[in-house]
Amino acid sequence: MIFGKRAHASDLVDAHFIILLGQSNADGRREPTRLQNTQFNYKGIGAGYPTVRSGQDQYVANPSNVYIYRKAGIYTDNFSPDNGAWQAYVAGSNSSYDDNAFGTELACATRLADTTGKPVYIIKVAFGGTGLSDSCDTSTIPGNWNPTIRYMAAEFWIKRALRDFRSANPTLRPRLLGINWWQGEQDAVDDIPTATYEAQFALLRAYMQRIIEGNFVSQDYIWNITKLKFNENAAEVLINTALANISAAHSDTFLVDSTPYPQGDALTLGEASPLATGNPNADGGTDNAHSSYIGLLGVGEYMADNMIAHHGL
Numbered sequence: 139m140i141f142g143k144r145a146h147a148s149d150l151v152d153a154h155f156i157i158l159l160g161q162s163n164a165d166g167r168r169e170p171t172r173l174q175n176t177q178f179n180y181k182g183i184g185a186g187y188p189t190v191r192s193g194q195d196q197y198v199a200n201p202s203n204v205y206i207y208r209k210a211g212i213y214t215d216n217f218s219p220d221n222g223a224w225q226a227y228v229a230g231s232n233s234s235y236d237d238n239a240f241g242t243e244l245a246c247a248t249r250l251a252d253t254t255g256k257p258v259y260i261i262k263v264a265f266g267g268t269g270l271s272d273s274c275d276t277s278t279i280p281g282n283w284n285p286t287i288r289y290m291a292a293e294f295w296i297k298r299a300l301r302d303f304r305s306a307n308p309t310l311r312p313r314l315l316g317i318n319w320w321q322g323e324q325d326a327v328d329d330i331p332t333a334t335y336e337a338q339f340a341l342l343r344a345y346m347q348r349i350i351e352g353n354f355v356s357q358d359y360i361w362n363i364t365k366l367k368f369n370e371n372a373a374e375v376l377i378n379t380a381l382a383n384i385s386a387a388h389s390d391t392f393l394v395d396s397t398p399y400p401q402g403d404a405l406t407l408g409e410a411s412p413l414a415t416g417n418p419n420a421d422g423g424t425d426n427a428h429s430s431y432i433g434l435l436g437v438g439e440y441m442a443d444n445m446i447a448h449h450g451l
Contacts, residue, residue: 153310155259158243160321162266166241168423170230171413172431173199178409184439199229203251206260207299208232213265214279217294245438254451261299263291269324271338276328284338292349300353311355315445320364322377329373335380360448361391362441368427392444399433402426
């Protein structure tokens with residue numbers, strides 16, 4: 139850290155950031171205990187599943203060189219107070235606003251840090267049961283992404299996180315590698331048509347673009363958007379069609395498939411160990427249609443791989 143003088147542009151070094159946005163699967167699941175699994179918690183699970191681990195390194199809850207901007211509170215609280223702080227990331231501790239959940243950020247950030255040897259900084263805003271479309275009428279607190287949560291993400295998380303980061307690290311330039319979006323389940327519940335979801339995502343994308351332009355050093359970043367596997371019904375097919383169309387229309391947008399991986403209630407005994415499935419399970423979580431820890435790790439790896447390939451890291 140430099141004290142007493144201004145850093146020149148030539149002295150600055152890029153710092154790698156990722157942003158995670160969405161609803162409950164983006165927030166993740168309450169199963170940090172399953173990181174103790176020795177068969178299916180391993181680096182490479184994305185491409186390796188359903189093969190059992192054969193000596194690969196495992197993911198840990200507190201990976202080195204990974205940090206997260208953490209605000210106090212849970213999803214029902216008022217997040218407007220300026221009380222956030224950068225912390226060393228610990229999955230199941232400071233990784234969620236719904237008790238002890240963790241999401242794709244664990245594998246994504248770990249893979250990026252392992253590949254580049256550089257720290258990764260996470261800004262995560264995700265709340266269960268929240269729709270994208272402003273016409274969703276059954277979303278839970280704090281509401282729909284358009285317009286409510288996108289504003290919160292920008293004003294209460296991104297802008298403040300970048301302000302605090304720059305103040306503490308004057309020789310580092312925040313560079314956004316990508317935005318990871320896992321959302322759409324609630325829009326399916328509200329029977330949002332394909333075209334409406336695409337139009338609403340375009341509004342979100344444009345809004346976020348303006349925020350990124352004003353806060354990060356480079357505008358060259360990607361979107362990872364996740365193919366849904368939740369209710370697996372006709373309404374969800376419409377949202378998955380929208381996500382596929384969005385990816386096809388933008389060269390910087392990648393569709394990441396969550397469907398090869400088990401949902402929480404489909405884990406085998408070996409996959410669930412040492413935490414037996416339940417509703418609730420012994421950790422207080424619910425093993426249901428949400429993605430399991432295996433899916434979170436696998437999807438997170440592919441999200442990181444898309445960033446690595448795009449940026450040549």
